[in-house]
Amino acid sequence: MNEIDDKYKELGSERSFLGRPEQDERPCPDGLGRYRQFKLGSIHWHPATGAHETHGATRNKWAAMRFELSPLGYPTSDERGVTEAELTELSSDDPAAAAHSLNRCSEFQGGRIFCWSPDTQRYFTTVILSDGTRTDDEHGNHRSRTKRGMEIKCRKCGHSEKTTVEFIVKIIGGAMPLGGFWAWVTYLLAGTGLALPIVIAIITGGVGILVFKNEIVQWIVNRGYKCPKCGAVDWEA
Ligand SMILES: [Zn+2]
Numbered sequence: 609m610n611e612i613d614d615k616y617k618e619l620g621s622e623r624s625f626l627g628r629p630e631q632d633e634r635p636c637p638d639g640l641g642r643y644r645q646f647k648l649g650s651i652h653w654h655p656a657t658g659a660h661e662t663h664g665a666t667r668n669k670w671a672a673m674r675f676e677l678s679p680l681g682y683p684t685s686d687e688r689g690v691t692e693a694e695l696t697e698l699s700s701d702d703p704a705a706a707a708h709s710l711n712r713c714s715e716f717q718g719g720r721i722f723c724w725s726p727d728t729q730r731y732f733t734t735v736i737l738s739d740g741t742r743t744d745d746e747h748g749n750h751r752s753r754t755k756r757g758m759e760i761k762c763r764k765c766g767h768s769e770k771t772t773v774e775f776i777v778k779i780i781g782g783a784m785p786l787g788g789f790w791a792w793v794t795y796l797l798a799g800t801g802l803a804l805p806i807v808i809a810i811i812t813g814g815v816g817i818l819v820f821k822n823e824i825v826q827w828i829v830n831r832g833y834k835c836p837k838c839g840a841v842d843w844e845a
Pocket residue numbers: 762763764765766767835836837838839840
């Protein structure tokens with residue numbers, strides 16, 4: 609028995625909302641945690657967070673963001689109800705009406721995913737990252753793109769760019785690699801000469817990247833990346 613098994617048992621095993629196991633426990637793509645897939649959800653474990661389940665719309669949202677590789681990282685709670693304070697935070701329309709619908713939340717290392725309804729007519733999945741970035745999807749339709757990567761600004765003309773992985777690949781002048789997370793890591797390590805934690809921060813995006821903003825700006829300047837607007841090589845984060 610381990611923590612994933614314990615969690616499954618705690619939830620009610622095969623009679624739980626997760627249903628039967630679909631596979632054996634296996635390592636997560638980031639190489640740090642482990643997970644097990646069930647018919648209607650999964651349980652993820654990480655040494656820092658323990659084992660927690662995700663299922664339904666919140667899990668679909670997390671999956672669409674590439675699970676633990678997203679800025680959200682690993683779950684730090686099972687799915688739970690939404691507090692009154694959170695409802696007020698979510699719903700500018702009518703928190704009182706929202707209180708009557710089934711509102712759910714899963715907590716993660718880097719934020720929270722909500723599945724909620726302001727009026728029992730419309731349904732949203734809302735991602736709120738630790739830095740306050742909020743993304744709402746109504747009925748699965750994307751309303752605003754999740755803000756990823758760090759912004760750099762040209763000191764000469766003020767033009768700004770996002771340091772997404774696509775942007776870094778553009779500077780290297782290469783093609784986008786096929787394959788999973790580690791294919792990207794290998795590719796960017798070789799192509800950029802940047803250290804492993806910086807490469808991982810660039811790939812996963814989110815707030816982690818800010819830790820390395822000086823190194824990344826220095827790298828962009830050393831590469832001679834010119835401002836597409838004014839031609840200067842004078843960037844700041
Ligand atoms: Zn410029």
